[in-house]
Amino acid sequence: MHSYIDSLTIGANVGGLQWVDMLVQLFFFLVLLALLKKFAWGPLMNIMEKREKYVADEIEEAERSRAEAEKASKEAADQLNQVRAEAQKMIEDAKSAGTSQQEQIIAAAKKEAERIKEAAQADIQNEKERAIQALQDKVASLSVLIASKVIEKELSEQDQEKLINEYIKEVGEER
Template sequence: MHSYIDLLNIGASVGGLRWPDMLVQLFFFLILLALLKKFAWGPLMSKMEERENYVANEIESAEQSRAEAEKASKDAAEQLNQVKAEAQKMIEDAKAAGAKQEQAIIDSAREEADRIKEAAQADIQNEKERAIQALQDKVASLSVLIASKVIEKELSEQDQEKLINEYIQEVGEDR
């Protein structure tokens, strides 16, 4: 065994490799790697995996939120267009109703004006007929009066003309 140890120490005196120290260092290095793998690498990878899952979930959540926001935006745009269309229809309906009402008012006003005009013409005609009748009655009564006075006086032609002119003048003043 001595020769084996001597063999391992070959060249150690001249700055060579010392195999026993290297094997011990290799052994402790492997133990260190095993410990690091168990206590550091595993939890580190677990944390990295958790972080990766968290980021993936956040990205997925953000995508869902973006999709929902786009859908809400489209819905809002559709509702806005629908409200605009309804408002336009209401405006058009109101204009049509206003035009119908305007025409109805104009027609009613024309009918009322025609009725008033006809009533006024009828009143004028009635007043004219009454005035003519009153004038005829007045002329008749004056004629009777003139005739009775003429008969009473038996006037000359000149006196009769004078009398007629006076009565005509009286009739003109009575108007």
């Protein structure tokens, strides 16, 4: 039996290899690998796949968020430009309305001034005619008074009135 053990031991004097121990260790190593594959490697790979999927989903979500942010930014810029354009249009409309209103006010003021001027001229003309009429009446009464003193007994009162009225008409026509 010694020879069998001797054959299994190679260089046992120096701590050589023993074939049986090596085969037993190899067997247990293979069993350990099989157990690791079944109980550790599978769950570990599942965890790694889940982690990989989670990271991919997070990257995809980040890309989607970035795209949405860019879209929102573009929409905000478009809305800002639209608001600016509307504000500019409102300003232009207000300016044109102000100019139009200014022109209307000036036209109304000119019209009112013309109306006042025409009314004043009409009042002046009326006052002038009243003054002329008053003057004519005064002249007529003075003429009658003078004429009555000059020709007191030669003309009758009706003849004097007739003469004065003719004189007043002549005076009025000369003007």
